[in-house]
Amino acid sequence: MDSALIPKGVKRCPIGQFAVFIAVVGAVLLWGVVAMFLCYIKGLNQTNMNNAYGFALWIWADLAVIALGGGAFFTGLLRYIIGKDELKNIINYAVLIGFVCYSSALLILAIDVGQPLRAWFIFWHANVHSMLTEVAFCLTCYFGVLTIEYIPLILENRQLDKVPFCHHLSHNMHGIMAVFAATGAFLSFFHQGSLGGVTGVLFGRPFGYRTGIGIWPWTFFLYTWSAAACGPCFTIFITRITEAATRKKLVKDNVIDLLAKIAGWMLLTYIVAKIIDTWYWAAVTAPSMGLTLMDFYSNNPGSAYGLWILIAEVGICGVLPAIMLVSGSVRRSPALLFIAVTLAVIGACLNRWVMVLQTQAVPVLSFESWFTYFPSWQEIATTILPVAYGVILIALSYRYLPIFPQEQELNPIEGGK
Amino acid sequence: MDQPNNKRFGMVIDLDKCTGCGACMVACMAENNVPFREDDTDKLLSIAWMRVYRLKNGKSFPQAEECFLPRPCQHCEGHHGHSPCVSVCPATATDYDMQTGIVSQVPTRCFGCRYCMAACPYHVRQFNWWDPVWPDGMERSLNPDVSVRMRGIVEKCSFCYHRYQRALDKAYAEGRRDLKEHEYQTACTQACPAGAITFGDLNNPAHAVHKLAQPDMAHEGQSRNPKAFRLLERLGTNTKIYYLSSKEWVRKAGDTAVQKA
Numbered sequence: 237m238d239s240a241l242i243p244k245g246v247k248r249c250p251i252g253q254f255a256v257f258i259a260v261v262g263a264v265l266l267w268g269v270v271a272m273f274l275c276y277i278k279g280l281n282q283t284n285m286n287n288a289y290g291f292a293l294w295i296w297a298d299l300a301v302i303a304l305g306g307g308a309f310f311t312g313l314l315r316y317i318i319g320k321d322e323l324k325n326i327i328n329y330a331v332l333i334g335f336v337c338y339s340s341a342l343l344i345l346a347i348d349v350g351q352p353l354r355a356w357f358i359f360w361h362a363n364v365h366s367m368l369t370e371v372a373f374c375l376t377c378y379f380g381v382l383t384i385e386y387i388p389l390i391l392e393n394r395q396l397d398k399v400p401f402c403h404h405l406s407h408n409m410h411g412i413m414a415v416f417a418a419t420g421a422f423l424s425f426f427h428q429g430s431l432g433g434v435t436g437v438l439f440g441r442p443f444g445y446r447t448g449i450g451i452w453p454w455t456f457f458l459y460t461w462s463a464a465a466c467g468p469c470f471t472i473f474i475t476r477i478t479e480a481a482t483r484k485k486l487v488k489d490n491v492i493d494l495l496a497k498i499a500g501w502m503l504l505t506y507i508v509a510k511i512i513d514t515w516y517w518a519a520v521t522a523p524s525m526g527l528t529l530m531d532f533y534s535n536n537p538g539s540a541y542g543l544w545i546l547i548a549e550v551g552i553c554g555v556l557p558a559i560m561l562v563s564g565s566v567r568r569s570p571a572l573l574f575i576a577v578t579l580a581v582i583g584a585c586l587n588r589w590v591m592v593l594q595t596q597a598v599p600v601l602s603f604e605s606w607f608t609y610f611p612s613w614q615e616i617a618t619t620i621l622p623v624a625y626g627v628i629l630i631a632l633s634y635r636y637l638p639i640f641p642q643e644q645e646l647n648p649i650e651g652g653k
Numbered sequence: 654m655d656q657p658n659n660k661r662f663g664m665v666i667d668l669d670k671c672t673g674c675g676a677c678m679v680a681c682m683a684e685n686n687v688p689f690r691e692d693d694t695d696k697l698l699s700i701a702w703m704r705v706y707r708l709k710n711g712k713s714f715p716q717a718e719e720c721f722l723p724r725p726c727q728h729c730e731g732h733h734g735h736s737p738c739v740s741v742c743p744a745t746a747t748d749y750d751m752q753t754g755i756v757s758q759v760p761t762r763c764f765g766c767r768y769c770m771a772a773c774p775y776h777v778r779q780f781n782w783w784d785p786v787w788p789d790g791m792e793r794s795l796n797p798d799v800s801v802r803m804r805g806i807v808e809k810c811s812f813c814y815h816r817y818q819r820a821l822d823k824a825y826a827e828g829r830r831d832l833k834e835h836e837y838q839t840a841c842t843q844a845c846p847a848g849a850i851t852f853g854d855l856n857n858p859a860h861a862v863h864k865l866a867q868p869d870m871a872h873e874g875q876s877r878n879p880k881a882f883r884l885l886e887r888l889g890t891n892t893k894i895y896y897l898s899s900k901e902w903v904r905k906a907g908d909t910a911v912q913k914a
Binding site: 279280281285287288289291350352354355357358360361362363366369372434435437438441442524525526595600601602 | 695706708722731737740742743762765766770771772773775776780781782806807884887888906907909
């Protein structure tokens, strides 16, 4: 029925099967939309946040998806600026994943603010000293860049490409894509960093606070670095899931290997910097604020994890995947590579989780105790909503757009159109 | 910038005198149209610009002691007005006024991102999770000088700034350019039956608050009074609420380090 829209030389599942898939994911999306409207109509009392937990699941989700969406800017930087030409075979998908991540972050932010109709105040009444202002400006600009990077892909749809204007526009946009890749990398360095600065500048919150250079806390640099390391891991992670779902090989091994290798070295250097940062914070910064490392990891109610969360983040989901990814033999094993990128993705998410939620949980006044929080179903549904949206957009893009340049070569169709 | 005639309004709260009666909280709520709900038992969801904490020394009878600690906004000055919450607000909905030392909050500017709440270690910033619902007839008793807030924004203690404006208006009408100490007092100060709260200009040596706090301006307002302390002083928040206590364990409770004891 929709065969005229499907790229030439590739095979897609029957439209009925595709429709059922979209309907199932669409139901999840609808659940999230209902929760979103509940938040808009009734207010943020629909959440389990409170006056001690003003930042919670949504802010974590924002920070996490932006870190994971970092694959777009870093792959773009490697492809267009540094000249790693092989990555042209995965850049489309990295851009698409980045587009999904950033649009999701903007959507969640739009739900998260108490007065969404005033959200434009952040631009109009901007406080240039606020990390969040920088995040808002850079994030919006970069989303524009990602949209510009995604448009030529849409124009390459078989039917749209027949329109001369679309064909030429797409062609010309591809020609100047290096400019947008450079702009995207520039913007990403700042907003990824500013997201790190969000908790890093909180000198009233010893758990999140970090010293640094000038106005930039160390977390500013660590966040950019970890996004550049874990973003490509997420791109590989989603590519592998897409390959499993479509039961096809979509990207050649040498492309994945190159991206994984670069991500591995980025992760290894990042985790060394993260360990130094953690040590300096535990040995110097926190004691200067009257606290020791174990004050942050002891007696937290409702969780017996204690220091394990730090070990999980830095060790199991940091050092381990970094060592795995720099090893050629690990990268050559699909299973081990998948484990490594999965751990790296979890590590980035865990880092953002800790920096947002644990910062809120730790009591600072000596006569207060730990604050606990568990998200409401509305928060969970609205956090899953962008995941469902992402799955649908990826499914539609995969079906109708030539996302993977190597798909045809890797999956030849006998006598195919 | 900091001018020699600038004021630094602040407070001294004598914890030896505080009985924990809560009159300051009630006066504050009435004065500032602070919303409340029918069931306000969850204190993490309710709003109180002034909150009275109950501190215990952790010992058993007969050494057991307790102390009540009223906690308004600490009006942090930080380093040169760099208070924890002001610098983070993305929409400039809160400001540090160098002329008064008051940290303001503009409810109509706030869009509810709650970054300031995450920044404030004192939890003085609270969110309107619901729209205010006043019991029948109560609208008529609301303070016309203080705008009521709507759902989805943050609010906090303003040192009853409207009283300052009202007092200034009166003084200007009388041809004066300065206020007498008694002309600008916060609602909680006036309501305290034990006289535990003293309010005034910390920069003015004639004011009682200056005499009690004895701020050393060369060291970011650190008190020279051995009985005085400020909450979380070592974080560099440079607050303008000084607490007095004759008990060492109470003075220690103001510091983060006590958790290790």
